[in-house]
Amino acid sequence: MNAIRRFIKMAEETGAKRLKSPPLIGTHNGHFHADEALAVYLLRLLPAYSGSPLIRTRDPAQLATCHTVVDVGGVYDPSLNRYDHHQRTFNTTFPQHDTKLSSAGLVYMHFGKAIIAQHMNLPVDHQDVDTIYNKLYGDYIEALDAHDNGISVYCPKAISNAGLEKRFRDGGINLGSLIGDMNRPGPGEDLDEDALFARASTFIGETFWRKLHAASGAWLPARASVAQAYQSRFDVHPSGKILLFPKSGIPWKEHLYRLEGESGSGTATDSERKVIYVLYPDSSAADANWRVQCVPVTESSFESRKALPETWRGARDSELDAIIATEMDAKKREKIPEGAVFVHASGFIGGHKTKEGALAMAVESLN
Known part of the structure; x- marks a missing residue:
């Protein structure tokens, strides 16, 4: 002492x-x-x-x-x-x-x-x-x-x-x-x-x-972007389960979970407020490919709320286009535009050459 x-x-x-x-x-x-x-x-x-x-x-x-x-x-x-x-x-x-x-x-x-x-x-x-x-x-x-x-x-x-x-x-x-x-x-x-x-x-x-x-330059500014995308999600698809960002690199997960939690205190049901897929371009280039990413169960989880179809997983390019086209014919659904790029083997993310194609992949995956 x-x-x-x-x-x-x-x-x-x-x-x-x-x-x-x-x-x-x-x-x-x-x-x-x-x-x-x-x-x-x-x-x-x-x-x-x-x-x-x-x-x-x-x-x-x-x-x-x-x-x-x-x-x-x-x-x-x-x-x-x-x-x-x-x-x-x-x-x-x-x-x-x-x-x-x-x-x-x-x-x-x-x-x-x-x-x-x-x-x-x-x-x-x-x-x-x-x-x-x-x-x-x-x-x-x-x-x-x-x-x-x-x-x-x-x-x-x-x-x-x-x-x-x-x-x-x-x-x-x-x-x-x-x-x-x-x-x-x-x-x-x-x-x-x-x-x-x-x-x-x-x-x-x-x-x-x-x-x-990252926190001050990307995460903090992303709050407004994610909130806007969440509010307008029904304009993307009537289900409200698809979120769309016009640019890449937006850290969305933490903000999305917060918004879903806050909406849960209102009249929205658990199913109505939860997003399943997120769309965004994979770069800032004008001709950038688009990604469709599954929302994970939790921020750090590798398990998706709903993974992309098992039959698409691990396929790329023309092979993936052919698989999707065959399935759409069998189900007598409107075809997804050609230009699919890939779907990860685990089904947590996929890509398409166009925004319209990525959106169509997400909509079909909801079914």
Whole structure:
């Protein structure tokens, strides 16, 4: 306890001196993890820390010279710029979440809005900043907090009681595991520990940057596009089960599920409000092919609400055209225009050279 008090006193005494130059950031040395690698990167996104040097140590005397310390030191106190989560009394969580924070979550909780506001060129208290702030925590940061604190996505006891087993091992492809691998130099490399950390921090930081760019530049603007398409879906087809987007690259799933849920509070039945297929061009080119994609059961599910016909799956081009034409003749239905491109073997997506053809494929698949 005395060591901690000395640590805090030294930090207070040297604070004014440190702020005359780029604030020194401190974290622990030795084996590094995803959380502090990201925490350091996040800090350096802000102008105040953009030129900050980093010291990696567990020596309290050296850490006391740092303006900001993450993931080491046994102190969580924002007023002292101390962001450690390893103390036994620590139980802080992000608002409206139950996962205990790691150093990544701590730094994000305190500095995330400033980072987002800077990126979006908006005031920190803007509603869009708050929306992205909460989305990125749930979509990205929380999983890193859970990984570092040893928290499973599902309750292990519940999984065991249900008798469920994984079909394959997936732990090696998460960010925590990948950053762990970066503690070792690659073949032919001669990098010291700090250089390896710097590379890992850049790697995981760039994944955050891409998430931020996608959320603010594509996901957020897509809300209006998806809402408009949902409202006009009965103009596309009387069933209201086909959504059409005039351009490609619109992240629609999360927004669609929200709209369906909101419409469920009104008079619409479950069947009436749920969309089955989504149409969109596969690029911005004037002669782009069109896709017909099945809406999955859930956002992360590989199971479709209604897959494209089994007889079409795995076929391409003229072969697919012939299969479709034969079926239409047998059913005495109006033929789908030639120009089918493909249907995936699992039936979750298909393509046609024209919008009219893709729409016809979707309408026939509804039957």
